[in-house]
Amino acid sequence: xxxxGMVLRFSVEGGDYAxxxxxxxxxKKALRKIGVDAGVIRRVAIAAYEAExxxxxxxxxxxxxxxxxxxxxxxIAEDEGPGIPDVNLAMQEGFSTASDLAREMGFGAGMxxxxxxxxxxxxxxxxxxxxxxxxxxxxDIDDDGVT
Amino acid sequence: xxxxxxxxxxxARIITGEGETGRECRGxxxxxxxxxxxxxxxxxxxxxTIQTHSNVVAVALLLNLAAALFTAGAGPDxxxxxxxxxEGVVLLGTSLPTFEAAGRxxxxxxxxx
Numbered sequence: 188x189x190x191x192g193m194v195l196r197f198s199v200e201g202g203d204y205a206x207x208x209x210x211x212x213x214x215k216k217a218l219r220k221i222g223v224d225a226g227v228i229r230r231v232a233i234a235a236y237e238a239e240x241x242x243x244x245x246x247x248x249x250x251x252x253x254x255x256x257x258x259x260x261x262x263i264a265e266d267e268g269p270g271i272p273d274v275n276l277a278m279q280e281g282f283s284t285a286s287d288l289a290r291e292m293g294f295g296a297g298m299x300x301x302x303x304x305x306x307x308x309x310x311x312x313x314x315x316x317x318x319x320x321x322x323x324x325x326x327d328i329d330d331d332g333v334t
Numbered sequence: 335x336x337x338x339x340x341x342x343x344x345x346a347r348i349i350t351g352e353g354e355t356g357r358e359c360r361g362x363x364x365x366x367x368x369x370x371x372x373x374x375x376x377x378x379x380x381x382x383t384i385q386t387h388s389n390v391v392a393v394a395l396l397l398n399l400a401a402a403l404f405t406a407g408a409g410p411d412x413x414x415x416x417x418x419x420x421e422g423v424v425l426l427g428t429s430l431p432t433f434e435a436a437g438r439x440x441x442x443x444x445x446x447x
Contacts, residue, residue, distance in 0.1 A: 205413065208392025212421075215396060232396045233372050240369075293385045298369035305373070 193221070193255040199242040201268065204292065207243045210251045211236035214262070217253065223260070227328055231260055234306040234324050237299040238264035244289050245269060246319065258328055262307075265321040271314040278304065335359050335446060337401055337424065340380055343442045344428040344435045346403060350415055351424030359400045362443075364436050368393055375399060380439075382432055386410040391417045391425075400424065405432040 195217055197210035215232040223231075235251060242249040242264060249266025271277050278300050285295025304310050307324035314320040338355040341348065348355070360378035365371050366385050375381055377398045383390065386408050394402045401424035404410065409427055410418075418425045428435050 205388060207389055208396065211396055212392060229377065229397070236372060236392070236396050237369065292387055292389065293366050293368045293383075294389075296367035296369040298367070298373055302369055302373045 191255060191257045193217075193253075195253045197251045197253075199239050199246075199249050199251060199266075201243060201245070201247045201249070201266075203243060207240060208236055210239045214251065214253050218260070221255070223328060227260070227326060230306040231262060231326050234303045234326075235262050235264075237302045238262065238322055238324070240294060241299050241320075241322075242266045242268070244285050244294055249319070259308075260326040260328060262324045262326070263321065264324075265319065267319045270316040270318055270320055271312070272316065274312050274314060335442060337380070337426070339442065340401070340403065340439065341426065343438045344403065344426075344430055346426045346428035346435075349404075349410065349425040349427050350418040351401070351422070354401075354424045357400050357424065362436065362439055364432060372397065380426075382436055382439075384408040384432065386414060388414045388417045390414065391421060391423050394418075394423045395421050401426050403428060403435065405430060405435045 199210055214235045218228045246266035246268030252263040254261040276282050280301045281297040283295040283297035289295045308327050309325045311323045337357045359380045362380050363375035364382040366383050371393055375397055378400050380401045380403055381399050382403045382405050384406055386404055390402050404427040407429040
């Protein structure tokens with residue numbers, strides 16, 4: 188069904204609202220092509236989109252990496268950016284440091300990281316002030332997509 | 335309910351996806367916060383919003399929404415329209431305020447039951 192060992196990389200530019208969502212969209216298309224369950228694709232697509240938006244909203248630049256293994260998928264989002272000063276606070280629904288412009292566009296609801304946590308089976312966040320952030324999300328393939 | 339009925343009930347026009355009026359609509363979601371929509375809107379639903387920038391297309395595409403319905407006369411720019419066409423995302427627009435549009439659709443849904 189899947190293609191173990193497949194790795195796809197997508198660059199994401201900070202502040203590029205026009206292209207935002209394209210990396211997540213390509214990940215979704217790639218997963219559909221290799222026959223991943225629709226419910227799993229949905230979870231990965233939402234999580235990847237939120238990770239991509241976080242790079243666009245907060246970082247200078249970064250990338251999304253999709254890794255496909257036999258029984259699981261992994262999405263890694265790493266960026267060069269300000270880092271997250273307080274991860275626990277950032278995980279709280281409603282907390283956001285997005286700009287006024289971003290909020291006017293409907294971003295900055297403070298639901299990005301909570302959505303990513305909800306959609307993935309495991310999530311780890313490594314962040315360094317003024318350097319950047321790396322988020323690793325794992326998704327089990329062989330479930331029914333319900334979280 | 336299909337998109338044709340959504341168009342009738344909300345006096346909406348089709349902006350993109352002219353051939354898709356038979357598309358089934360499984361429900362509705364109303365929000366202008368994109369992450370709220372990402373977290374809560376379901377596949378096959380119609381999303382009512384006044385956000386019109388191109389990220390609306392990305393959200394609709396990623397969630398497999400039946401359509402995005404711009405309310406209160408909000409109209410997308412050419413970038414949004416081009417992106418929607420390229421990705422096969424249906425965009426609709428109504429001059430009704432969000433509350434009025436949602437109310438009419440809710441009533442139509444309950445009448446169907």
